[in-house]
Amino acid sequence: MSEVVNGLKQRQPASSQNGSLNVVIEGSQSGRNFQGSNPSSWTKLVMDMYPPGTSIRSCTCSYCNVEQPPRAKHCHDCDKCVLQFDHHCLWLGSCVGQDNHCKFWWYICEETALCLWTGILYIMYLKANISRAWWKDAIMILLLIALSIVIIFLLLLLFFHSYLVLTNQTTYELVRCRRIPYLRRIPERVYPFSKGICRNLYNFCCVRSSIYSLEPLPSSQELEEKARPYTCLDILACRCC
Numbered sequence: 001m002s003e004v005v006n007g008l009k010q011r012q013p014a015s016s017q018n019g020s021l022n023v024v025i026e027g028s029q030s031g032r033n034f035q036g037s038n039p040s041s042w043t044k045l046v047m048d049m050y051p052p053g054t055s056i057r058s059c060t061c062s063y064c065n066v067e068q069p070p071r072a073k074h075c076h077d078c079d080k081c082v083l084q085f086d087h088h089c090l091w092l093g094s095c096v097g098q099d100n101h102c103k104f105w106w107y108i109c110e111e112t113a114l115c116l117w118t119g120i121l122y123i124m125y126l127k128a129n130i131s132r133a134w135w136k137d138a139i140m141i142l143l144l145i146a147l148s149i150v151i152i153f154l155l156l157l158l159f160f161h162s163y164l165v166l167t168n169q170t171t172y173e174l175v176r177c178r179r180i181p182y183l184r185r186i187p188e189r190v191y192p193f194s195k196g197i198c199r200n201l202y203n204f205c206c207v208r209s210s211i212y213s214l215e216p217l218p219s220s221q222e223l224e225e226k227a228r229p230y231t232c233l234d235i236l237a238c239r240c241c
Helices: 039-047 101-128 134-167 171-175 197-205 220-227 232-236
Strands: 020-025 032-035 073-075 080-082 087-089 094-096 212-214
Touching: 101 134, 101 197, 134 171, 134 197
Parallel strands: 020 212
Antiparallel strands: 020 032, 073 080, 087 094
């Protein structure tokens, strides 16, 4: 099996000296350990991610010959396949995926907090030195305006990725849902991979990144259940959680 990469952290191919790939399968199947010496094991595992009787797409990446599970995508900038591909970040110079999406969220949160604190310091400086040289105040006001634009952008980005985390989506899936073969049949406002807000948060923040978590495509019964409108009993039973 060829190399599969989760975001920033490069993994060795299963055919290398480490010999095996630890995989956790969400759903009814339990975790398994697939030896890299048997490439058909990975192929069978990936094919099991798709509902029986469907011919959605070829699971083999045409660029690096990796058997792609659902939610994986080949990044042309990194030239690697990424599990739960979100986007290629120009700030970091690498992909945001399953392994580092949580770190990316905290990075945005810290940058937002830093900019907010800097803006508060600017305002405090202007209040304390408003009667001094006017050109210094003008420079501080211009810097404060530029900082405000950056803060608005970071806040929108933070809220957007928080929404993705709560619904277990990625930027690529949200933007290109009509071009992704296995998402075309999904109704609008139905999140096929969501397991509830609480479990989505737990999987995002607490699940060990050293284990590959592969999510199978939901069955038609699961999609019908998720597309069903909420009732008062659902709210009381915390169906959304």
